[in-house]
């Protein structure tokens with residue numbers, strides 16, 4: 001089921017278009033990673049989805065409905081790009097207050113369960129003014145979980161938190177995913193997105209420039225991937241032809257003792273290479289295909305002119 005569907009969604013500030021005709025579908029149960037450089041338009045896009053900003057044009061559908069149904073806000077949780085808290089309220093008081101505003105029930109047990117999930121249980125009654133930036137971020141995530149929402153929007157859930165806490169939050173997101181929640185998140189931590197997101201979009205100057213699973217993005221962007229093969233010596237008398245054939249499959253071929261390295265531009269050529277070696281009775285001890293990291297894909301995207 002499509003949890004979020006935008007059709008030609010557009011946001012202009014003055015005469016500046018920040019989100020430019022974005023049509024995007026996010027399915028139920030996805031952890032959807034939304035990437036882009038500072039100012040690409042990610043927060044503006046999320047803020048339209050969560051009702052903080054009104055679109056200039058376009059359509060937003062949620063929960064597989066034709067329009068946003070009544071009470072849709074109770075079904076979502078939001079960590080916005082800027083969370084504000086009341087200095088004199090504790091995390092527990094914040095969550096209860098927030099539940100009242102949202103119109104959902106929050107028992108004491110629910111409250112402690114949420115605070116435990118974000119590792120704030122020991123600080124449940126401390127005033128928020130004494131909180132560090134990272135603790136406030138966790139409180140923001142806790143707020144997003146109030147009311148057990150089906151769809152959770154998290155704008156940079158791990159920025160500004162320490163490494164251990166970031167890993168803890170990533171595990172929390174995985175658990176929520178296992179419970180069937182749909183998560184739509186932005187992050188500048190590409191390693192994190194690579195690890196936990198089931199699908200990724202890269203936004204560039206208000207448009208989606210890449211979209212897919214990590215495998216799909218890698219397949220689309222790895223024009224040249226490196227193949228390294230460890231093999232037995234060539235004994236076949238035709239080894240000259242075999243070498244010529246292999247070299248014709250790609251570029252930058254390097255032959256070393258028992259090691260072959262070549263760059264090819266599609267997976268089929270990896271299969272052809274391996275088959276040629278096997279048919280020539282060359283033993284293969286190992287094959288390693290290096291695919292580009294999300295960072296390389298992202299940097300490649302960003303190096304293209306808009």
Ligand SMILES: Nc1ncnc2c1ncn2[C@@H]1O[C@H](COP(=O)(O)OP(=O)(O)OP(=O)(O)O)[C@@H](O)[C@H]1O
Nearest residue numbers: 013014018036037038039040041042043044045081
């Ligand atoms: N209320 C506003 N009025 C005018 N311009 C705005 C407003 N909100 C955002 N912008 C501009 O829109 C552009 C996109 O901002 P946005 O916050 O959506 O980017 P982002 O991709 O989330 O960036 P970051 O990674 O830094 O959070 C920026 O140039 C920003 O200055």
